Amino acid sequence: MSAPGDFQTLVALRARQGELDALAELRGDRQVQPMLSLGYDEKGDTANLLDRVLATTRRLFDLGRVVMLDATNMAAAPGFSGPADVLEQLADRLSEPLDLFHLDPIPFIPVVNHAADQQTLAKVGHLARELAHGCGLRILTKSATAPSAAAAIEQLGVDPANLDVVVDLEYIAGAHDFRVDEIASLIEAFDRNGPFRSTTILSGSVPRMLSHLHQTEQVRFEELLWRSLISGGRRELRLGDYGTAHPVWDPKGFPPKHVNLKYTCGDHWLYLRERVPEASTGVELRTERTVRLVSRNLIDSGSFFGSAYSWGDDRLAEAADGGGRGLGSRTKVVSFATSHHLAYLGEFGAAA
Known part of the structure; x- marks a missing residue:
């Protein structure tokens, strides 16, 4: 079992079908810390979402990893009094025996936004102390100041030595968004409230469309x-990203007319995009054909890591070769790309 805070890279994943399917296919812990962001979708099934999150939390614990859970985007979910209540109910359910062979409670690391109200911060801090595996504090640089971060830490009431600080830049569109000196100064100011168990710089450059x-x-x-910051002396910083998704939560979205594959490479993203043709055949069949086309384009691109690299890479190779099932669902491409990304982060962390 990896100790809380013992990770090299962190990935902030939305708790959606594609991402959860990828996590379900993990075969070992590779020093990658998943942070699941739960979000309320009025068109979705909240009960099913929570069931999937519970199953994923148990699955990752069996692999030796205590997952981070962030319910900030569940504030509007009916039946709950706020994000802290969602996390408390998840903790209650995880404390119950699953079956005769799984009797012990399953812990997780609750995560809270630094800008949350005092009551939420206090409740999440109390839950973290009960679960005894520490707490995650997500500090959004667009609104954070050193005093506001310090106030959040005080209201949490968690020993800084048990605190995983995630300095979150959200979306960065290019090098002009870096402001390396400014970010380094902000992290230095936050550090005066430490030392913390870990500090991660989190950002994502995948565009919304x-x-x-x-x-x-x-x-x-x-x-x-991340490399700019560690070369400037912040060598303790962990790398964090948003997987293959855009960082900003948008539960509404719109029905896509394309199949998009976002594939992580050594120093760049490879984006493969093809339009799903409009025809008389069913949408699932048309989507399946487009998924196979995108998969073949990946194989032929010269950037494919090989079918043995991850579960997702194996599925992509299979799809390109005419095999595979259920490819009419666009979540399949997300799960394949996320699986590849998790393997990439594990390899990246081992080499860092």
Whole structure:
């Protein structure tokens, strides 16, 4: 079992079907810390979401990893009094025996936004102390100041030595968003409330929408930012990113007309995008054909890591070769890309 705070990289994943399917296929802990962000969707099934999150939490614990859970985006969910209540109810359910072979409570690390109200901070801090595996504090740089971060830490009431601080830049569109000196100064100011169990710089450069068809590449600005900070002396910083998704939560969205594959490479993103044709055949069949086309384009791109690299890479190779099932669901591509990304972060952390 990996001790809380014992990780090299962190990935902030939305608790959605594609991402959860990828986590379900993990075969070992590779020093990657998943932080699941739960979000309320009025068109979705909240009960099913919570069931999937519970199953994922148990699954990761069996692999030796205590997952981080953030319910900030569940504030509007009916039946709960706020994000802290969601986390408390999850803790209650995880304390119950699953079956005769799983009798012990399953812990998790609750995560809270630094800008949460005092009551939420106090409740999450109390829950963290009960679960005894520490707490995550997500500090959004767009609104945080040193005094506001210090106030949040005080209201949490968690020993800084048990606190995983996540300095969150959210979306960065390019090098002009780095402000390395400013970010380093902000982290230094936060550190005066430490020392913390860990500090992670979290950001994501995947755009909300891909605008070009076929194949494009983009620098992985999240890695570039992290390297700029550690080269400036912040060598204790962990790398965090948003997986293959845009950082900003948007539960509404819109029905996509394209299949988009966002594939993590050594220093860049490879984006593969093809339009789902409009025809008389069913949408699932048309989507399946487009998934196979995108998969073949990946294999032919020269950037494919090989079918043995991850579960997702194996599925992509299978789809390109005409195999695989259930490819009419767009969540399949998300799960394949996320699985590859998790393997990439594990390899990245081992080499860092």
